[in-house]
Amino acid sequence: MSVQASAAGEWHRPGSLAEALDIRARAKDAVVPAAGCTDLMVGWNAGAGRWPTVLDLSALPELNRIDVDDAGVTIGAAVSCSRLANHPAVAGRLPMLVASARQTGSVAIQNRATLGGNIMNASPAADNPPVLLAYGARLTLASTRGSRSIDYADFHLDYKRTRAEPDELLVSVTVPFPSPYASVHYRKVGTRRAQAISKVALSVLLDAGAGVVREARFAFASMGPVPLLAGSLSAALRGRPLAGIDPALVTRALATDLSPRDDIRSTADYRRQVAVNLVMAAIADASAAEARRN
Ligand SMILES: Cc1cc2nc3c(=O)[nH]c(=O)nc-3n(C[C@H](O)[C@H](O)[C@H](O)COP(=O)(O)OP(=O)(O)OC[C@H]3O[C@@H](n4cnc5c(N)ncnc54)[C@H](O)[C@@H]3O)c2cc1C
Structure with missing residues (x-):
């Protein structure tokens, strides 16, 4: 392991997981685990004073x-x-x-x-x-x-x-690996097509053998305090024919699942509407994929 000390604080670079865990166990919150540092550096550069003691995980x-x-x-x-x-x-x-x-x-x-x-x-x-x-x-x-x-x-x-x-x-x-019968759908909506933090992002895994929803997992970013799975929506869709799913049903379920806020990137109302639109687009995609399979 190498240890370097500088004005930036100590930098531990262990060569094995066992060594890293040992440092973590002894120091707990007194060391900051670091990997690529792309989040950490932003905070360190913005903050005043010394950098913390770092546990560099990149060589493990x-x-x-x-x-x-x-x-x-x-x-x-x-x-x-x-x-x-x-x-x-x-x-x-x-x-x-x-x-x-x-x-x-x-x-x-x-x-x-x-x-x-x-x-x-x-x-x-x-x-x-x-x-x-x-x-x-x-x-x-x-x-x-x-x-x-x-x-x-x-x-x-x-x-x-x-x-x-x-x-x-x-x-x-x-x-x-998902079932070969599942269709997947990913969409991020931001201010630009690249290099933008999401206003809303949706990932979907939909398994609809014979056109009936067997499994449906809809996961969102920027729609609550954590990245979240829309459990009410999954329950509402399970067992339903993929064709003809009503946007009103989706809107009602998402009202329970999602708790978006107004912030500098978007508004809660816009996010809710976009979330429904993205879910309907994913369902249309899955429906088209199912039709191609049959
Ligand atoms: C200009 C810029 C643009 C960005 N754009 C995006 C974007 O579009 N989408 C996006 O999602 N993110 C974006 N990010 C954020 C960032 O790049 C990602 O979150 C990135 O995946 C963080 O990984 P990292 O290895 O750099 O984490 P680090 O900065 O090294 O660590 C991040 C956090 O995770 C902890 N940590 C890291 N590894 C471990 C581990 N193995 N065990 C325990 N704790 C650990 C650290 O202690 C720290 O709290 C952007 C950042 C910058 C600077």
Whole structure:
């Protein structure tokens, strides 16, 4: 491990996960885990005074792996958005993850920004979390006490609050391959087509064999304090024929699921309307895909 001290504070760069967890366990909140630093640097540069003591995760082999098996892909927390989008298994089987990784800032940002950092920063506007929710991803967290796996849908508790303990690190994200009958749909709406934080973003996984909705997962960014799954909408659509779903039904369900706010990027009213439009567009897409299959 290398340790450097400067006006910026100490910078620990361990070479193994065990070493990193040991530092984390001893120092807890006194060290800040850092991966690509694209979120952290913004805060450090804006704030006054010294930088904190940093636990640099970028050299940990365990966090830089991408493993593929028949069921899905396990992505190390320190894998960058660029590497993710260019990986053959991700590109071939998880198109929404390619789309969201390529929406994460500019190419220069994508080269540094990690999947783990995007999750752990816990912004409700982040681009990759809705995709992970729609695919039904699981997280693996570790500490010196051991490792545990948690459904990503249970991870975010409230604005910038998660189920991660102060001595834990995010190690990896496992994304299952969807059924070949599922159609997926990703759309981010921002002020510009690139390099904009979302006003609304939606990821959808819809399984509608024989035209009837079997499974439907609609996950949103910028529609509440956390990235969220629209559970009432899923329940309302399950068992219904895909053709002829009424926008009024979608509007009613989303009124329960979503709690958007007015902020500098948009208004709550605009966000609600766009959310309904995006869901209807995803349903139309899935319907067209189903018609092509038959
Ligand atoms: C110009 C610019 C544009 C951007 N555009 C977008 C955008 O369009 N969409 C978007 O979603 N984001 C965007 N971002 C935000 C940022 O790039 C992403 O959130 C990125 O994925 C963060 O990853 P990172 O590795 O840089 O995280 P870091 O900055 O290193 O860390 C972020 C947070 O996660 C914690 N952390 C990191 N890794 C771990 C781990 N393994 N275990 C525990 N905690 C960890 C850190 O302590 C910190 O709290 C942008 C940022 C900038 C500067």
